[in-house]
Amino acid sequence: MNTFLSNQMPTDSSMLTEAEAEAIKQLEHILLNQEQLKLVAGNCEEMTIPDSVHRVLCQVVQAMASGKNVSIVTHNPELTTQQAADLLNVSRPYLIKLLEQGELPYILVGTHRRVKFEDLIKYKQQRDTKRRELLQELIEISEEAGLYDYEE
Incomplete structure (x- = not known):
């Protein structure tokens, strides 16, 4: 299950009131401890929340409960340059x-x-792999030069 983040509709957790933060913590507890959830509308109409929606809700609420900023963007096969930049976290x-x-x-x-x-996801994975390899190489060079003490 992939949830992709964008800056299109940010929910800034630092702007939450204390009551909202507490409600999010309670919602997190409910979502993580209940298997079958129902949505109850104002007119008392009930609907079981599908598993796919439940998983997304859990991811969003967990992120918000731990103080992370969250926003959801729908998955399109083609992204605008701004959407692609947002996903890569670049300008x-x-x-x-x-x-x-x-x-x-x-x-x-x-x-x-x-x-x-x-293509964007493939590029992002390749970029991340290359970054990890370069970081490991830098650590090895630092260790050889005696600049980096690694304790196990």
Whole structure:
């Protein structure tokens, strides 16, 4: 199950009132300890919450309860450059530079660039892997130079 975050509709947990934060903690407890949840409307109409929605609610509420900022973006096969930049946590101009350098494939829809979601995720995974490898290499160089003491 993937939930992808964007800056489109942020919920800033630092702006929550004490009552809201407490309600989120209570909701987290309910979501994590109940298997079958129902939504009850103002007119007393009831509906069982589907498992897929329950899982998303759990992820969102857990993140908010631990003080993280959360926002949800619907999954589209093609993203705008701003949506792609948000997902990579980079600026839009930086993303445009990546596109123009051929680091990340894109398509044109009229005059607007679109990035395929699957290409973006693949790029992000490759970028993250490369970062981890470079960090490990830096640690090894530091250890060899006696600058980094690693205790197990």
